[in-house]
Amino acid sequence: MEKHNVQDFEEPGENLKHKIEDEDDADKLLCGYGACTPRWLQGFHNAKCLLLVLGICAFIQSFVVNAIFPVGLSTLERRFKMTSTHTGIISSWYDFAVLLVVFPVCHWGNNGHKGRWIGWGGVIMALGSLICALPHWMVDIYHPDGNSLANQTDFGQCVNRDDPACAGKPYSSWFNPYFWMFILGQTLHGVGSTPLFSIGTTYMDENVSQKASPVYLAIHAVLTSFGPVIGVFAGGFLLNLYDDFDRVDRIPMERSDPRWVGAWWVGFIISAISALLIAFPILGFARELPEAKRHRAKDVNQCHIANGDVNAKAPRDLTKLPACVWKILSNPTFLVCIFVGIFESIIINGFAAFMPKILETLLSTNPTLASYLSSVVIFAAATGVMVGGTIIRQLKLQVGGMLKMIIVCHFFALIFTTGLLSHCPQREFVGINLGYEDLTIEKSHDFSIASKCNSDCHCKMEWNPVCDRNTGHMYYSACHAGCTAMTKNQGATEWSGCGCLTSNNTFHNLIHGIKEHPEVLNQGYCHQDCGYREYILMVTLFVTVVASFASGIPTQQIMLRVVPFDQRTLALGVNWTFVRLLGFIPGGILFGVIIDTACLEWGESCGKATSCLVYDPFKLSWTITGLAIVCKLLSILATIIGYMTYRPSDLDNAGSIQTVDSHCHTALHLVVNDDRLPEQAIIHASYGHM
Secondary structure (H helix, E strand, O other): OOOOOHHHOOOOHHHHHHHHHHHHHHOOOOOOEOOEOOHHHHHHOOHHHHHHHHHHHHHHHHHHHHHHHHHOHHHHHHHHOOOHHHHHHHHHHHHHHHHHHHHHHHHHHHHOOHHHHHHHHHHHHHHHHHHHHOHHHHOOOOOOOOOOOOOOOOOOOOOOOOOOOOOOOOOOOOOOHHHHHHHHHHHHHHHHHHHHHOHHHHHHHOOOOOOOHHHHHHHHHHHHHHHHHHHHHHHHHHOOOEOOOOOOOOOOOOOOOOOOOEOOOHHHHHHHHHHHHHHHHHOOOOOOOOOHHHHHOOOOOOOEHHHOOOOOOOOOOHHHHHHHHHHHHOOHHHHHHHHHHHHHHHHHHHHHHHHHHHHHHHOOOOHHHHHHHHHHHHHHHHHHHHHHHHHHHHHOOOHHHHHHHHHHHHHHHHHHHHHHHOOOOOOEEEOOOEOOOOOOOOOOOOOOOOOHHHOOOOOOOOOEOEEEOOOOEEEOEOOOOOOOEEEEEOOEEEEEOOHHHHHHHHHHHHHHOOOOOOOEEEEOOOOOOOOHHHHHHHHHHHHHHHHHHHOHHHHHHHHHHOOOHHHHHHHHHHHHHHHHHHHHHHHHHHHHHHHHHOEEEEEEEOOEEEEEEEEOHHHHHHHHHHHHHHHHHHHHHHHHHHHHHOOEOOOOOOOOOOOHHHOOOOOOOOOOOOOOOHHHHHHHHHHHOO
16 A cells, blocks of 8 residues: 655645745735836735625626617517517527636636637627617617608508508518527627636635635625616616607607607616726736635635545646546435436526516516516515525535525525415406406417407507506507597597497496496506405515525535636536536526517418517416426425535544534534534544444
């Protein structure tokens, strides 16, 4: 058996201290740009400033990807005639771009200057935001009626008009040039942000102590979550501005008009400028901070026994990379984290991309209010990551305790996920889910917006709903309601002389004993009173998100602790590859397909379907709830397996750090005393073997 000198493993503290000092002297870690390293700038060369700039960069990334895009999805579908499947692909394409570059970035970025990789990534991200804004100037000025505003004789009333011929063929679903412009922008977003969330995590972790790392990463996650919080408010405000406010002298419609298109593109311009500005200070940081080596000397080895060599290096030779990746994947605890990440990312990315649209459907509200309500969910995410980081620090959890914590978090999230089944009643659209002479909604009946009462109107297939406030019924347009006259009453548009309204109300009044009322329809949607359902949905959704995101920090910490120090960037790259490929990418597309299957009425242009006009909230809520429950159950099962298979590399030697939970008989006991000094652990272990 090969013998080793004990001194090879146990270096005296003084020699270790001098070695660190010599290394620091040999490599001057200064903040600056080339030869420009002024003394005053070194005061900012610390972990807190690094956390601040990386947090701001992550804030901008999440602002544009997780807020500006999702808030504007309904608007983009309406403006550029896309379906939810298309916007789901656009949303998931960001993750596909990450998947393409994550391994090269992790390999070369880990061996290179991490700060410069992140900084130049910010520049690429700025270019992506600029490209996403370009379709605003490429498309013609928005005319909701499809005609010149100079035509004042035809304003959508019931009139004997010629059937309009298509001026030109609409873009085919997959040949829409604006669809591909957004794909290109999302590609650059993904490529630019990959260094931030792969090598950026290890860049922060290796420059702080192991004890402080959960708090630093939790703060970083909170700063990241502030991006969507600010983004949904900014996006909601921008949607109140008319899309072409910079190109028209007069706004042609009111904000309450269902055809309203807001200024979706302004958020991308703000993101492009901000990402470019924050890239400059990130480029000034050194390869590592001056105190990094001192922190690493105090780190505790928590590697899984499958990757027991804590000093194992990441390969510089690409030919050795597959063997190293395979060794990382042979770590069962790390593999469990990947599976949990896949199941969670399916839900997270689907909700992140479509949360405003989902709330808009389930709560029967408008896109602007739905974006504001989405901020509640983002506040919950920020609360969750801070709760997760705080619990780890206060209870001093190591890997075993963190696995238990993940199980508890997912269990609570599983219970409260059922709150999604509490939604507002379905809107009553005559000719869509309600017949012209029917009184109740029928889900199985295939209605038609064409009827005897509007057969002589020659209506155009233009979505412009009107509301009967007395019954709560809505019509596809004033023309489809048989209305002949339009008036303005205190800024609101009213329609009268509606033949279909008379027909429908006759049956409604006979059944309910209601007296005749003025036959007037109002432009826009009817107000929907959800009652207590709205509060149940938002409260349960808040708790679900807090519990789900509280498990994110321990999952991240486990991945960083169960692999050798120098292989952490590669390990995160492996994790991101599988999570993006099997979680984020199919998650966004899957939610887009689910939302499309809940569509009751599609828009139409020259015989081709465009975007969905009316959704079935009942079908949507049950489908996404079922998917969320399945993913949560799989996450819990995977974590239980991970806890049962976790074996620290130094479990059987005297230097092992024994934990209270390793001797505890209760499966959910979370209090772990893992912060003892190695000397104390050795004494404890020695008594244990006596």
